[in-house]
Amino acid sequence: MAPLLQLRGISKFFPGVKALEGVELTLRPGRVTALIGENGAGKSTLVKILTGIYQPDAGEILIEGRKVHFDTPEAAQRARITAIHQETVLFDELSVAENIYLGHAPKNRFGLVNWAAIRARSMALLHSLDAPIKATMLLKNLSIAQRHLVAIARALSVDSNVVIMDEPTAALSHKEVEDLFRILARLKASGKAILFISHKFEELHRVADDYVVFRDGRTIGAGRMADATHGELVHMMVGREVDQVFPKAPATIGAAILSVKGYSHPTEFDNISFDLRKGEILGVYGLVGAGRSELCQSLFGMTHPSAGSVAIDGTFVSIRSAADAIKAGLVYVPEERGRHGAVLAMPIVENVTLGSLGAVSQRGFIRAAEEFKLARHYAQRFDLRASSLSQPVGTLSGGNQQKVVIGKWLATKPKVIFLDEPTKGIDIGSKSAVHAFMSELAGQGLAVLMISSELPEILGMADRVLVMKEGRMAGFFDREGLTAETLVQAATGNMGALR
Amino acid sequence: MTMHAHAPDSAPTFRAIPDRLTSPARNFLGSWEALLLLVAIAIFGANSLASPYFLDINNLSDATFNFTEKAIVALAMAFVVIAGEIDLSVGGIIAIASTAMGAAAQAGAGTAELVVVGLAVGAVCGLFNGLLVARIGLPSIVATIGTMSFYRGISYVVLGDKVYSAYPTDFAFFGQGYTWGVISFEFTSFVLLAILAGILLHRTTFGRAVRAIGNNPFAARFSGLRVERIRFIVFLMTGLAAGLASVMLTSRLGSTRPSIALGWELDIVTIVVLGGINIQGGAGTIPGVVIAALVMGLVTSGLGLLNVPGIIMSIVIGAMLICVIALPILLRRLLHKWRSA
Numbered sequence: 017m018a019p020l021l022q023l024r025g026i027s028k029f030f031p032g033v034k035a036l037e038g039v040e041l042t043l044r045p046g047r048v049t050a051l052i053g054e055n056g057a058g059k060s061t062l063v064k065i066l067t068g069i070y071q072p073d074a075g076e077i078l079i080e081g082r083k084v085h086f087d088t089p090e091a092a093q094r095a096r097i098t099a100i101h102q103e104t105v106l107f108d109e110l111s112v113a114e115n116i117y118l119g120h121a122p123k124n125r126f127g128l129v130n131w132a133a134i135r136a137r138s139m140a141l142l143h144s145l146d147a148p149i150k151a152t153m154l155l156k157n158l159s160i161a162q163r164h165l166v167a168i169a170r171a172l173s174v175d176s177n178v179v180i181m182d183e184p185t186a187a188l189s190h191k192e193v194e195d196l197f198r199i200l201a202r203l204k205a206s207g208k209a210i211l212f213i214s215h216k217f218e219e220l221h222r223v224a225d226d227y228v229v230f231r232d233g234r235t236i237g238a239g240r241m242a243d244a245t246h247g248e249l250v251h252m253m254v255g256r257e258v259d260q261v262f263p264k265a266p267a268t269i270g271a272a273i274l275s276v277k278g279y280s281h282p283t284e285f286d287n288i289s290f291d292l293r294k295g296e297i298l299g300v301y302g303l304v305g306a307g308r309s310e311l312c313q314s315l316f317g318m319t320h321p322s323a324g325s326v327a328i329d330g331t332f333v334s335i336r337s338a339a340d341a342i343k344a345g346l347v348y349v350p351e352e353r354g355r356h357g358a359v360l361a362m363p364i365v366e367n368v369t370l371g372s373l374g375a376v377s378q379r380g381f382i383r384a385a386e387e388f389k390l391a392r393h394y395a396q397r398f399d400l401r402a403s404s405l406s407q408p409v410g411t412l413s414g415g416n417q418q419k420v421v422i423g424k425w426l427a428t429k430p431k432v433i434f435l436d437e438p439t440k441g442i443d444i445g446s447k448s449a450v451h452a453f454m455s456e457l458a459g460q461g462l463a464v465l466m467i468s469s470e471l472p473e474i475l476g477m478a479d480r481v482l483v484m485k486e487g488r489m490a491g492f493f494d495r496e497g498l499t500a501e502t503l504v505q506a507a508t509g510n511m512g513a514l515r
Numbered sequence: 516m517t518m519h520a521h522a523p524d525s526a527p528t529f530r531a532i533p534d535r536l537t538s539p540a541r542n543f544l545g546s547w548e549a550l551l552l553l554v555a556i557a558i559f560g561a562n563s564l565a566s567p568y569f570l571d572i573n574n575l576s577d578a579t580f581n582f583t584e585k586a587i588v589a590l591a592m593a594f595v596v597i598a599g600e601i602d603l604s605v606g607g608i609i610a611i612a613s614t615a616m617g618a619a620a621q622a623g624a625g626t627a628e629l630v631v632v633g634l635a636v637g638a639v640c641g642l643f644n645g646l647l648v649a650r651i652g653l654p655s656i657v658a659t660i661g662t663m664s665f666y667r668g669i670s671y672v673v674l675g676d677k678v679y680s681a682y683p684t685d686f687a688f689f690g691q692g693y694t695w696g697v698i699s700f701e702f703t704s705f706v707l708l709a710i711l712a713g714i715l716l717h718r719t720t721f722g723r724a725v726r727a728i729g730n731n732p733f734a735a736r737f738s739g740l741r742v743e744r745i746r747f748i749v750f751l752m753t754g755l756a757a758g759l760a761s762v763m764l765t766s767r768l769g770s771t772r773p774s775i776a777l778g779w780e781l782d783i784v785t786i787v788v789l790g791g792i793n794i795q796g797g798a799g800t801i802p803g804v805v806i807a808a809l810v811m812g813l814v815t816s817g818l819g820l821l822n823v824p825g826i827i828m829s830i831v832i833g834a835m836l837i838c839v840i841a842l843p844i845l846l847r848r849l850l851h852k853w854r855s856a
Contacts, residue, residue: 318736342739350737359731361797365534370727370738373720380719388534395532404536424738 018080020045020209021066021097021178026075028061035061036233038075042226043178043209048200050220050241051213052253053230054415054445059213062230063182066211067099068092093120098171099180106163106170108156113138115155116170141169145199161192161304168199179203180211185219189303189469190504197223215442216470217246229253254445265455269479270294273463274346274432276315279324284310285487288324292432292463297454299478300467302507307487308467309351312434316348317341328431342371345431349422349438351467353414357421360410364402365391367409367420372427394423399449415446422450426457433457436467451477471500483507547791547843551806554839555813562817569820576697580690580767581819582812583701584760585779586805589786590712591756593804594749596787597716599729599796600655602750604644605757605783607666609776612636612761614670617679617771626686633762634755640666641754645747655750663780670773680770690767701763705808708756713801725749729796785836786811810835 023041027034036058043049053059064070066077068086077084079095086092106115117134124130138151147165155163164184171179181200185193200223203210214220220227221241228238229252237244237252272291279288285307292298300308314321317335326333328344335341341348350356358367368391369376376387391405398419402412409420418438425433435454439447454477458464468474474481475498483491483506491506543549562569569575588605595602615636616629624632640662647658694703716722724745727735736742765771790807792799814835818828 316737337739337741338737339739339741348737355731356733356737359727359734361730362727366723366727370723370735370740373723377720380721382718382720382723392532392534400532402532404533406535428739 019043019078020080022078022081023062023066024076024078026062026065026072026077028058028065028070029073034233036065036072038234039230040235040238041211041228042238043211044226045177045207045209046204047225048204048210048212048223050224050227051211051230052220052227052249054253057230057253058233059230060182060413061233063099063101063180063211063213066092066097066178066180093174096174096176097178097180098174098176099182100164100167100171100184101182106155106167108154110155111151112142112149112153112155112158112166112169113151115166116141116151116173118170120174137173138169141173142166145169145172146195159305161188164188164192168196172203176208178209178211180213182213183215184212185214185216193219215447217249220249221246265459267295267297267455267458267479269296270461273329274465275325275327275330277325277327279311279315279326280322281310281314281319281487282322284314284319285484288484288489290482290489290492292465294461294463295458296479297458297464297466297477299474299481300465300484301469301471301474301481301503302484302490304469306484306507308484309436310487311484312348312436312465312467313350315341316346316434342428342430345429346434347371347425347428347430347432348434349425349436351436351440353417353421354410358409358417358424360417361408363406364395364400364409364412364420365405368394368423368427371424372429375427390427391423394419394427398423398453415442418442418446418450422453430462432463432465434465434467437469438466439468439470439473471503474503475500548800548803548806550843551789551791551803551810551839555806555810558810558813558817562813562820565817566820569817572697574816574820576693576699576702578812578816579699579702579705581815582808583699583705584763584767585783585786586808586812587705587708587763588753588756588760588779589783589790589804589808590708590801591749591752592783592787593712593790593792593799593801594716594722594725595655595753596784596792596794597729597796597799598725598746598749599732600648600746600749601784601794602644602655602659602753603780603784604640604659604662604666605753605760606776606779607663607670608637608640608754608757609761609764609779610670610773611640611666612758613765613771613775614673614679614773616761616765617682618673620682620686621679626683626688629682629686630689630762633765634758637754637756637758637761638751639754640757641751642747644754645750648750649743649746667773667777670775674771674773678770678772682766682769686766687769688766690763690765690769701767704759704763709801709805713805716801721745721748726797729793729798731797782811785832789836789839 019042021043023039026036026039028036039058039062041062051059051062061070065072068089068091071087077086084095086095107118110118113134116138122130122133135151142149142151145165145168147162147169149158149162149165155166158166184196188196200210212220212224224241226239227241227244227249229236229249231253270293272293274292277289280286288311290298302308313319315326315335317337317340320336326335328346333344335344335346354360359370365388369387373382376383376390388405395402395405400419401416409417412420439450442450454464454466466477479495481493481498481503482489483493483503485507493502592602592605612633616633619629619632644659644662647653648655689700692700694700716725724735724740727738727740728742728745732742764776786807787804788794789810790799790804792804811832814832815828818831
């Protein structure tokens with residue numbers, strides 16, 4: 017079949033960085049092409065070039081064999097390319113229908129916005145996506161998964177030939193992913209060319225027909241998905257063997273460090289009790305919205321509980337703020353890196369030391385040498401990829417931002433560390449580094465709590481698993497003999513099958 | 516503390532990351548502050564060409580009086596703006612503090628008491644602003660527009676169309692006195708406070724926290740910074756600075772009317788913005804603010820020497836602000852176009 021879109025020798029340079037160097041890509045109608053690569057391999061840059069946000073420094077873009085230039089995002093849209101971005105850019109204060117049709121609203125004969133048509137078409141689109149969302153709802157009242165559906169509807173509202181999905185499943189629960197795949201199959205059947213970016217190999221093997229692998233801004237390999245094994249793809253992507261995606265070093269588990277009893281919140285969670293022991297990794301599993309992040313943020317002092325007690329090392333503590341929590345030796349690595357984790361406009365070094373300014377200062381004066389020393393230590397320990405420690409964190413790739421954020425927390429020398437979806441949206445190389453690191457921390461006697469929605473990660477890493485459902489504890493399981501089915505059943509409430 | 520990763524593949528691939536790519540000196544050359552300094556030098560040159568009296572040492576000394584009070588408040592305002600807030604009540608604080616000093620002077624207070632009253636009233640007003648913003652959570656622009664008229668309103672109620680002018684003779688020192696030769700007390704205070712503010716913003720954990728909060732208050736809170744407390748402190752700082760400015764201004768004028776320092780808040784914000792402080796918070800330097808204050812002072816004194824009326828002066832200052840801020844943006848755009856063509 018003739019290619020719909022071709023990239024030839026595309027290069028893009030930023031000061032000090034070669035983001036893309038002579039990249040090749042071919043998309044064919046009715047086929048899903050998986051774009052595989054570590055964080056920082058150039059995937060996001062490529063998406064930005066395809067959508068007219070960046071202009072390539074070299075190379076050409078061909079659509080049905082004709083050379084095209086995208087000077088602006090509008091130009092890419094006119095060429096019928098549409099993208100669903102990793103972090104959806106939508107407007108909280110507008111309705112779902114307005115979000116879907118913003119920028120290309122149908123007009124009536126007076127040149128005014130045709131609201132009736134917008135609402136009707138939005139409803140039809142949402143219906144075709146099986147999305148239980150009303151077109152008149154305000155976006156701010158929707159959940160993350162629902163917002164994602166709106167973003168997909170927005171992408172489909174323009175009649176595009178090329179659909180780019182940049183990690184569309186990162187924020188979705190199991191069922192929503194299934195829904196998305198059904199939509200994908202339908203798009204495929206209608207002859208659209210789809211570029212699918214994901215870090216989840218199970219998904220890629222299921223939905224993709226072709227693959228392209230990027231590494232360090234170059235095309236490393238391309239071909240039919242059916243001809244490539246998982247191992248080969250990982251090898252191409254990382255450039256080395258990753259023998260074990262979820263390494264779990266055996267650790268001696270000691271006494272309870274953190275004891276939580278009857279912990280409740282007026283709206284988010286109810287009657288949660290657990291012990292977190294020295295050297296242990298406790299997995300917390302549940303669907304999106306089960307109250308896992310809310311529980312951890314409350315324990316970290318961001319919100320106040322209505323009942324319950326917390327003890328660290330056997331002494332009851334009252335944690336009223338994040339500062340109290342850090343002092344007590346408890347830290348929380350938030351899920352939303354850009355919003356809660358890092359100060360994106362500030363340099364790496366200032367981010368690493370932000371939680372432990374006391375340690376790099378004397379009588380309130382910051383000691384620059386100590387500060388850089390600390391930052392260098394964590395940069396080295398995490399194999400950070402950056403051009404200098406004074407580079408703003410916002411210019412790093414997602415995985416490297418996460419390394420900075422985790423480094424910030426370790427610099428406070430905690431006893432208990434909560435990690436909220438620590439490998440969300442991170443490539444496999446950084447992922448295994450984070451996992452190795454988590455077992456290392458546990459081995460050193462830290463108590464680790466890991467929120468994760470990825471079953472292999474939970475099953476591979478956790479010594480015990482707490483399952484939450486709708487703000488309550490839905491089960492507590494030991495590592496031995498634990499299966500994915502058990503966890504999913506507990507999380508979705510099918511407890512009858514368990515007992 | 517050395518730790519060895521268990522992952523077999525992390526060590527050999529590590530590349531050392533330099534602390535900085537460019538030296539601080541090189542950074543300065545391309546900075547906003549360097550540009551402002553050029554502007555200041557140009558205006559200084561133009562002034563000395565335009566008027567033969569400009570370079571006179573007494574004239575230069577006199578010229579400092581018309582901006583130091585505003586500049587002192589601008590130093591504190593820099594912290595507020597970098598923290599992502601704004602304080603529009605500083606003019607009102609100057610008025611209410613001056614009124615309080617006038618009343619105290621009439622009741623027979625001595626010079627030392629007057630200074631304490633001025634600073635204390637400034638501090639209390641700042642604390643009240645801090646309470647509204649940090650504790651109650653009002654947006655600072657709304658809260659301080661409110662307190663702006665509230666503070667000045669009290670001044671109007673107390674004074675009506677009366678004037679307080681019964682200040683002790685030695686009170687005049689703060690606004691008219693000299694510490695050394697032609698160097699005024701006001702200017703000395705400004706220089707010392709500027710150094711203090713520079714150290715506080717650029718060398719201490721407090722300054723770092725202010726900048727982090729202005730950039731991303733959520734991440735700052737998640738990092739264990741006491742966001743409310745720091746917001747509170749920055750409003751206390753502008754309150755105190757306004758109190759000090761009130762002492763100086765009242766001492767210099769020798770009288771208090773409720774219209775004292777009317778509209779100063781915008782002049783002060785102008786200095787801060789001209790100094791390269793991001794009005795949305797998170798970035799900016801004290802040297803920038805100091806140079807911007809000098810630029811403002813030079814422009815007003817130069818125009819004053821040329822007998823340019825005040826109304827025209829405000830047009831010139833407005834135009835200058837727009838030009839200085841728009842020029843780099845336009846130049847960058849032009850450069851970008853030229854490069855991509």
